[in-house]
Amino acid sequence: MSQKSARAQRSNVVRTQRAANLKPFYIGLVVVALIGIALIARTAQHSDASRPTIANVAATPVKAEGHLLGNPNAPVQILEFADFECPHCAEFATITEPDVRKRIVQAGLASYRYFDFPIGEFSNSVAASNAAACAGDQNKFWEMHDKLFQGQPDWSGENNPKAVFKAYAKSLGVDVSAWDACYDSQKHLADIKANHDEGLRRHVNSTPTFVIGTKQIPGAIPYDMFKAYVDTAAMAAASKPVAKSDSAPLKEAGTKP
Amino acid sequence: MTIALLALVGALVALYLTLFKVGVIGELVCNIGSCERVNTSRWAMFFGVPVAAWGLATYVVLLVLALVSVQRDTLERQIAWVLVALSGWSVLFSAWLTSKELFVIHAICIWCVASATIMTLIFLASLLELGRARRADRAERFDAHGAAPPVASGSGTMGGSPQG
Numbered sequence: 187m188s189q190k191s192a193r194a195q196r197s198n199v200v201r202t203q204r205a206a207n208l209k210p211f212y213i214g215l216v217v218v219a220l221i222g223i224a225l226i227a228r229t230a231q232h233s234d235a236s237r238p239t240i241a242n243v244a245a246t247p248v249k250a251e252g253h254l255l256g257n258p259n260a261p262v263q264i265l266e267f268a269d270f271e272c273p274h275c276a277e278f279a280t281i282t283e284p285d286v287r288k289r290i291v292q293a294g295l296a297s298y299r300y301f302d303f304p305i306g307e308f309s310n311s312v313a314a315s316n317a318a319a320c321a322g323d324q325n326k327f328w329e330m331h332d333k334l335f336q337g338q339p340d341w342s343g344e345n346n347p348k349a350v351f352k353a354y355a356k357s358l359g360v361d362v363s364a365w366d367a368c369y370d371s372q373k374h375l376a377d378i379k380a381n382h383d384e385g386l387r388r389h390v391n392s393t394p395t396f397v398i399g400t401k402q403i404p405g406a407i408p409y410d411m412f413k414a415y416v417d418t419a420a421m422a423a424a425s426k427p428v429a430k431s432d433s434a435p436l437k438e439a440g441t442k443p
Numbered sequence: 444m445t446i447a448l449l450a451l452v453g454a455l456v457a458l459y460l461t462l463f464k465v466g467v468i469g470e471l472v473c474n475i476g477s478c479e480r481v482n483t484s485r486w487a488m489f490f491g492v493p494v495a496a497w498g499l500a501t502y503v504v505l506l507v508l509a510l511v512s513v514q515r516d517t518l519e520r521q522i523a524w525v526l527v528a529l530s531g532w533s534v535l536f537s538a539w540l541t542s543k544e545l546f547v548i549h550a551i552c553i554w555c556v557a558s559a560t561i562m563t564l565i566f567l568a569s570l571l572e573l574g575r576a577r578r579a580d581r582a583e584r585f586d587a588h589g590a591a592p593p594v595a596s597g598s599g600t601m602g603g604s605p606q607g
Contacts (some may be wrong), residue, residue, distance in 0.1 A: 208513065208514070209445075211444055211513075214448075215447065215448065215451055218448065218451055218452065218455075219451060219455070220453035221450075222452070222458075223455070226455065226458060226459050226462065226468075229459070229468055229472060230462060230467055230468045338485070344466070345466020345467075346463065346464075346466050346479075346483070349463075349471075349479035349482070349483045350483050352479055353477075353480045353483060355477060356477070356480070437559060
């Protein structure tokens with residue numbers, strides 16, 4: 187009995203001593219935790235390059251240029267108004283567009299110009315346009331365009347689209363630090379807004395919408411229909427060789443042979 | 444104490460990666476390797492939950508257990524067993540993830556490597572803690588009985604005899 191109480195007493199003394207000894211340890215832990223949380227908060231603040239939006243871009247006199255593919259002097263001009271985050275645009279870009287590029291654009295029948303038209307339904311459309319435009323600064327717009335549409339499920343609706351875009355940029359051999367600086371500066375937002383405004387001027391209200399010659403066609407139309415519109419526009423252009431279409435040649439940007 | 448400190452640092456690393464994954468942090472500080480590529484790969488999710496969040500939960504449990512074991516005399520051995528089991532499993536999981544980084548994703552995330560290293564250190568410290576707890580347990584029983592430690596005591600401890 188007395189042995190037991192002696193042990194209990196000894197245990198109490200040890201516990202009290204331990205509690206006193208542990209004080210600096212707990213203080214140290216709290217300090218480490220606070221420093222860690224402060225560092226994380228600082229990083230979060232620094233990296234909170236808020237999601238780009240064209241809503242706040244002042245109306246600037248930037249001319250809508252789009253992104254050109256092919257010969258700007260081809261007999262027919264094709265304009266596409268699309269949203270990188272729209273599934274129908276991705277469907278067209280991955281299924282039909284390769285044929286359009288090969289058989290129409292590369293064959294010299296038409297030029298092709300992509301206009302950003304973020305429809306406001308998706309959270310990362312403008313960010314994707316920004317990522318593509320920054321790749322375009324290094325002549326990789328179309329490569330990035332393809333990556334964005336092919337990988338749409340990877341970044342659509344994500345909170346961190348930039349991480350995915352950056353990985354794409356890296357895989358395309360883009361100078362990532364220059365791309366990064368461009369992306370964060372959001373210097374292309376005015377161009378994106380101008381492209382969007384051009385769509386509004388043409389009463390585009392869904393994506394994708396195509397302008398082939400003088401016809402405006404909404405929807406991800408199949409290749410055969412697309413080709414038929416191009417042929418019709420080509421015939422119209424041939425009969426009026428001097429006439430300029432509504433989509434008069436714009437400044438070349440991101441040209442790809 | 445060592446385990447608690449390591450678990451706290453590990454929890455901070457995991458918190459950082461989790462906040463990135465859920466979008467609170469837009470970009471990781473990553474001077475070595477390709478953290479974002481790894482953290483946006485499909486291996487960054489496990490059962491629909493970010494791997495970093497699993498890591499965070501594990502570190503928090505380890506931290507709580509370590510703090511309890513620092514404070515208490517009793518249950519030390521059981522806690523040490525749990526620490527060994529949990530950190531051992533986590534080391535295996537980290538090794539699996541690192542192999543994915545090296546051979547499948549072909550990119551290394553320095554924060555993930557840091558976490559794997561911390562978890563390995565926790566595992567080693569837990570093994571030492573377990574050994575210490577077992578020795579203390581044996582000494583206490585010896586002290587209580589005033590005799591040689593029992594060979595097959597049936598003293599209520601589970602998980603095999605101290606002799607293995």
